[in-house]
Amino acid sequence: xxxxxxxxxxxxxxxxxxxxxxxxxxxxxxxxxxxxxxxxxxxxxxxxxxxxxxxxxxxxxxxxxxxxxxxxxxxxxxxxxxxxxxxxxxxxxxxxxxxxxxxxxxxxxxxxxxxxxxxxxxxxxxxxxxxxxxxxxxxxxxxxxxxxxxxxxxxxxxxxxxxxxxxxxxxxxxxxxxxxxxxxxxxxxxxxxxxxxxxxxxxxxxxxxxxxxxxxxxxxxxxxxxxxxxxxxxxxxxxxxxxxxxxxxxxxxxxxxxxxxxxxxxxxxxxxxxxxxxxxxxxxxxxxxxxxxxxxxxxxxxxxxxxxxxxxxxxxxxxxxxxxxxxxxxxxxxxxxxxxxxxxxxxxxxxxxxxxxxxxxxxxxxxxxxxxxxxxxxxxxxxxxxxxxxxxxxxxxxxxxxxxxxxxxxxxxxxxxxxxxxxxxxxxxxxxxxx
Ligand SMILES: C[S@@+](CC[C@H](N)C(=O)[O-])C[C@H]1O[C@@H](n2cnc3c(N)ncnc32)[C@H](O)[C@@H]1O
Numbered sequence: 001x002x003x004x005x006x007x008x009x010x011x012x013x014x015x016x017x018x019x020x021x022x023x024x025x026x027x028x029x030x031x032x033x034x035x036x037x038x039x040x041x042x043x044x045x046x047x048x049x050x051x052x053x054x055x056x057x058x059x060x061x062x063x064x065x066x067x068x069x070x071x072x073x074x075x076x077x078x079x080x081x082x083x084x085x086x087x088x089x090x091x092x093x094x095x096x097x098x099x100x101x102x103x104x105x106x107x108x109x110x111x112x113x114x115x116x117x118x119x120x121x122x123x124x125x126x127x128x129x130x131x132x133x134x135x136x137x138x139x140x141x142x143x144x145x146x147x148x149x150x151x152x153x154x155x156x157x158x159x160x161x162x163x164x165x166x167x168x169x170x171x172x173x174x175x176x177x178x179x180x181x182x183x184x185x186x187x188x189x190x191x192x193x194x195x196x197x198x199x200x201x202x203x204x205x206x207x208x209x210x211x212x213x214x215x216x217x218x219x220x221x222x223x224x225x226x227x228x229x230x231x232x233x234x235x236x237x238x239x240x241x242x243x244x245x246x247x248x249x250x251x252x253x254x255x256x257x258x259x260x261x262x263x264x265x266x267x268x269x270x271x272x273x274x275x276x277x278x279x280x281x282x283x284x285x286x287x288x289x290x291x292x293x294x295x296x297x298x299x300x301x302x303x304x305x306x307x308x309x310x311x312x313x314x315x316x317x318x319x320x321x322x323x324x325x326x327x328x329x330x331x332x333x334x335x336x337x338x339x340x341x342x343x344x345x346x347x348x349x350x351x352x353x354x355x356x357x358x359x360x361x362x363x364x365x366x367x368x369x370x371x372x373x374x375x376x377x378x379x380x381x382x383x384x385x386x387x388x389x390x391x392x393x394x395x396x397x398x399x400x401x402x403x404x405x406x407x408x409x410x411x412x413x414x415x416x417x418x419x420x421x422x423x424x425x426x427x428x429x430x431x432x433x434x435x
Contacts, residue, residue: 174233176266180265181225232418261295305360329419350380353385383406
């Protein structure tokens with residue numbers, strides 16, 4: 001791997017787009033090669049930016065080059081995107097952006113391409129009109145794949161452009177106060193004393209604190225003592241909607257990295273929580289979060305859709321099914337998602353989600369609540385799932401959330417939150433069922 005920051009950025013983006021690897025997999029490895037934390041942050045900023053504006057960067061290159069670079073030189077194509085992104089979107093002096101990018105080409109074994117790269121970047125510098133995208137096809141204008149734009153347009157004819165634009169913005173930093181360790185007033189006072197600007201914008205989520213600026217969270221007051229966790233406000237609704245109590249036996253069927261497991265325990269520390277995830281490697285983070293926040297759960301690697309392999313036969317009062325999904329509601333946090341997902345993935349995910357709902361339903365006590373959650377904005381993963389499930393599950397009753405009777409869809413950017421979907425389903429109590 002190269003050690004030049006621009007070369008690393010080009011490699012990371014190339015690995016995401018051309019090799020289908022997740023940015024959260026490749027970026028930390030690349031960051032480890034940079035000693036300075038400012039460089040690590042800049043690398044992230046460039047990778048996020050290139051993946052956000054990929055279709056626009058590509059459209060510019062198409063105008064300036066006769067044809068894209070051949071397969072062996074593809075990382076250099078991404079280096080061009082890195083260079084153009086810096087020139088237009090970052091406050092790095094043009095001469096530095098260009099010379100660093102040309103130097104990066106040498107590291108990527110593209111010495112013969114340095115003239116071309118230099119030429120393209122200097123042309124971009126002189127032609128600001130290249131960044132006018134309003135008249136371009138939607139896939140370029142919004143920098144999302146066509147299939148996703150089409151699905152969003154069908155689902156949200158009036159709002160789809162707002163959703164696509166919200167996906168292009170940087171996500172804010174939300175914290176969740178751990179009420180087992182500190183009060184909201186105590187934590188926010190400590191933030192103020194540390195000169196950290198904060199807001200508490202959602203009356204229904206008093207422990208959700210929005211910071212005005214991105215921060216190194218490990219340097220915030222009370223990090224080691226477990227006073228808070230990072231969690232988007234949309235995700236913080238889960239532990240409220242599920243109404244956990246100390247007496248409850250709760251199943252968190254897809255728990256990793258443990259954000260909602262911890263929040264459930266913060267709200268009901270006496271509850272007995274079984275937290276499953278099929279990916280054993282992701283459970284390390286669940287344990288780490290529970291330890292830091294000083295909480296306890298029974299954490300196990302298991303396939304939630306196959307209860308025969310892990311269930312002890314005792315019914316649960318509450319089930320959280322935070323299902324694997326397209327993550328189309330959190331594109332602003334993970335700009336690579338739009339390029340990694342394919343239209344065909346949605347059918348496969350929907351089948352898994354439906355199977356999980358049906359397999360877990362018998363494990364719920366009569367009178368108990370199952371909360372179905374996804375960080376998706378696609379109806380196929382959300383309202384359609386519920387409609388199918390309710391159609392042939394006689395003892396399932398959908399409870400309204402925030403006045404919505406068909407599940408609650410939060411759109412990205414709404415009240416500064418991620419896109420999320422919740423449906424709260426109650427199993428009819430036995431007495432009513434027998435009437
Ligand atoms: C949306 S994430 C869960 C986020 C988590 N609830 C939180 O708040 O931190 C979905 C999780 O489902 C897990 N998963 C996927 N298929 C599963 C299955 N069949 N059984 C259990 N977990 C599964 C994935 O490994 C992933 O960690």
